[in-house]
Amino acid sequence: MEWKEIAGNWVLVPRHPVGIVHFLGGAFVATAPQLTYRWLLEQLGKEYAVVATPFVNTLDHAAIAQTVLNSFDQAIAELHDRALLRRRYLPTYGLGHSMGCKLHLLIGSLFDVERAGNILISYNNYAARDAIPLVQQFTPTFAVEFTPSPVETTNLVRDRYRVRRNLLIRFTNDTIDQSTALHQLLQQRFPEMVTLQTLPGSHTTPLGQDVSWQTGMNFTPFDAMGQWFKQEIYRDLNQLKRTIVLWLNPFSHVSNLSNR
Template identity: 30%
Template sequence: MALSHSPPFSRSSFSISTSTKTKTKTQNPTLSPSSFRTTPAPPLPIHVPRVVPFLSDGFVGSLKPTPSPKPYVRRDTCLVVPPPRGRKPLAVVKFLGGAFVGAVPEVTYGHLMELLAREGYLVISVPYNVTFNHEMAARQVYERFHACFDGLLESGLPDASISPLEISGLPLYSVGHSNGALLQLLVGSYFDEKLPQANAIVSFNNKPATEAVPYFEQLGPFMSQVLPVVESIPVYSMATSASESTLKALMDTAGSVIQEIDKEAFLSLTKFADQLPSVFNQVREGTSEFKPTPPENREFFKKSYCVPCTLLVKFSIDAIDESDTIEEVLRPRVESFGGKIEKITLSGNHLTPCFQDLKWPVGPLYTPADALAQSLKSLSLNETRVLSRTITDWFKSLEIDS
């Protein structure tokens, strides 16, 4: 509160006694209570930032940090992650993620794709939805990738200052994780043109439906009863029909750091939510196994796989990895036409390719929980970096050999 004084209250109203060195106030006969008045000042504006608490004791972080630009560009149905600006790409890398998570690679594989791009590669990720028909998925991925790639050959990537001439003639490689690794092998077997010169197969697995989905045989009758309920629940309804403002409000409440909704990313998230009902529908309609079946795929690979160079990557902790099995299938075929196949085991697990470089804010008090979380994050990110470096070093070794 501010004080304002009336004009009769002047400097002469005060005197200082030098002998006692104390300040005394002499009475002014003209000064009355009414001449000394106060007026309330407007309240000072106080900015209270909206915050979300983190694990550290007493720490709160702002919801609106400076947003970083997106590292990818959308082209047709694909995401393109270019190398650092001003650097000519060494090669084009087609990227396929795993089941479900492969539908939104910008969310689930963003860090790994950026690491590949920083090494000088132009990464083209092909999102796809889960289906029991792997043949259809492989053909769809092939067509979507080449539609995007042909567009880049024609117009380049102006957003990253990459001309069509800089893309034309580049080697084509491919990286696939989990179910994406299976689709890579299928593409390399169904087609005999426009194929990558090399495949990096990460955490390959192609188990029968009864093993991939526990109690699969009982799901068919169950889904025919449950699916109508699933489609009617509010959460599913929100996921498929929520407005952008609703989604933004939900993310804001959850402590999201995005300031503006990427409309295309919003559509991707909606498609991600649509996958489960789609799979449930296939089960309800009588689907009982993947098409082709895993044994049919293995026989097909033995006769038709024709990608010259293949790197199999498995992790030290991965109960569903089948790299050893697929190596036995592919090696005779690859060596029969003079190609080469290698296998390597890295530290990590089946989710290592999906780890993201999320910021872990630390408050004034550094707690044991902070230490543990940062240690685990550091270890996981290091394993992802080793994976990226292993793949890119292998690609570069092929360029030297050629």
């Protein structure tokens, strides 16, 4: 299974996908999601068609949301035209990390989309001056802010967000996460349809890769440290993967996405 570039998206399609995952990454790592989030996306790509849409961050987040949605729709249409997706209907899930969460929330609030659910990892909704500390140094005499602003985003989600089923994931060592506030907001809109899970890891855990560590002829303390480092990274990644897969299909025994 290899990545394909389709309509500006990076796509993985297994032989018999059971659903579609539209992935949007964090602000400064979203330009090459097939590389920065490779391990996690390739694990999901064993059963789900994964469409990872790159984007370049600007202050206009609503415009980015519209652009990535249009790009995703074009990719799905082309996948059907190429017969890479043979079933006309498959459930579609949004998967976002950091800023990607905000974009999926905007997509679900501003546009008429059909989503079986959204998975929002490490959500944050900071003002521009907090998210981009240097911005005020370059434009100190102007009020620079994202569109929509954090308050406007919260109001949009509260009043117009349409995706009923949501999984929110936060990590134990993530000081910029705002998932708890989002959970309270979504619970008011869709009681009993929103789940918040706290997992071991940090804000960068979804970016982790499986580290190949080959020991030499003699197992040294350095090798032991390398194996421990790999186990720590791999453990958090696997737990994140298992949490996502179980939520996507609670009745699956995760046979094809089991630990390796």
